Amino acid sequence: MQYLSTRGGIQPIPFTKAVMMGLAEDGGLLLPRTIPRIDSQTLNSWKDLSYAELAFEVMSRFIDDIPISDLKALINRSYATFDNVEVAPLIHCGNLHILELFHGPTLAFKDIALQFLGNLFEYLLDKSGEVLNILGATSGDTGSAAIYGVRGKERIRIFILHPHKRVSPVQEKQMTSIMDGNVFNIAIHGSFDDGQAIVKKIFNDIEFKNRMSLGAINSINWARVLAQVVYYVYSCLHIAKHEKDGSLAFSVPTGNFGDIFAGYIAKRMLPEGSIRQLILATNANDILTRFVNKGDYSLGEVVQTSSPSMDIQAASNFERYLFYLLDKEPEQVKELMAEFSRTGRIDLSGHLDQIRRDFTAAAVSEQEVAATIADFYNEFDYILDPHTAVGVRAAILHQRAGVPMVCLATAHPAKFGEAVEKAIGRPPTFPESLAGILDRESRCELMQADSLKIQDFLEQHALSR
């Protein structure tokens, strides 16, 4: 399989090159040249596979430059760290199915992609003899999942900036209590946006970036999207065992559009009608809901909610969908993205029919999130985290008769204990892996939000070739 840029400015490259490139060199995002199709017979033949076996079947359709046995070993290693043998178990609550994606080491769905990506980086660097220094900014979840993905790996160092005292105590400890020598946490005096701006500035210094072998780990990496396609297929196979009609709907709590874009890829891979509906659920940061309902993609102010991992306006994976919406015309993508960075707005209302065939959307308020957590707890004795509750609320609003609905559960409620306690009057139970976490020893640098100081720190601590 060859990979192309949404902006058309690079020669086709194989999967492993696309993984190491991350963002395409022309500023676009990488996509496979074609989306492979899975017919019903093939799909049916997968119904008894384990999660890791299925992951191999799905991913190998997109990867042809890693030997089969190596790819299998990589995948097996990535999902062996999950605390549930099914990896992504489905829980049935009334007429909704909750797909629990939080059984990885940091208790959020990002582990599903980042455990795999960490192992993949390590494998590719061992082959090439190169090193990688990962630099990223986090508002909480991505940082810890990325750190757990690469901790202890010899050819990798990771530097994660987080806003000092503005991540939850559990999130902070999840990052700073990791004692592996290749992990560097930097708390900055400032906001998440300040951290993000520093990272962008450093990546724009191409000489520095190349000299330091800097790489990113954010959700624009194609390997992350690919790893997420798997659980959509997994759900289809498992629901098909209980329901006569194999088709189903998904509700996806959305921030950067990575998770739901994986669902879109799955929908196009699977036999027609397997995925009937993709519900894009946002919190008060509703740019994507406005896009689906009106064709209006325009930036608003970021507001803080109880689902902070979705407090995002410009969604970094949106350009991938735009590429398909515009019939794979890179010139048009380029033009519209340039317009968006100039004006903060693009009008896609001319494509509304297609957009609404692809997605249904809903924005969910803070009151609705709290009420949904409370209702679910009272009715099913099941505790939703606030992100998952956004998706569940949207699913209840838009569920169609006779189509089973899968709600993606993207985080364990204990990660967002405060919001949960407010809704149900008691804190969620801490899972074993978090027991005593707040008392663990930790290690972190506290620094000014100054890109030159961060660059100095990288000079001192990064791996060199």
Ligand SMILES: *Cc1c(COP(=O)(O)O)cnc(C)c1O
């Ligand atoms: C990252 C995240 C999301 C949003 O996923 P996207 O791929 O950015 O749309 C939702 N819930 C949780 C808990 C997350 O960490």
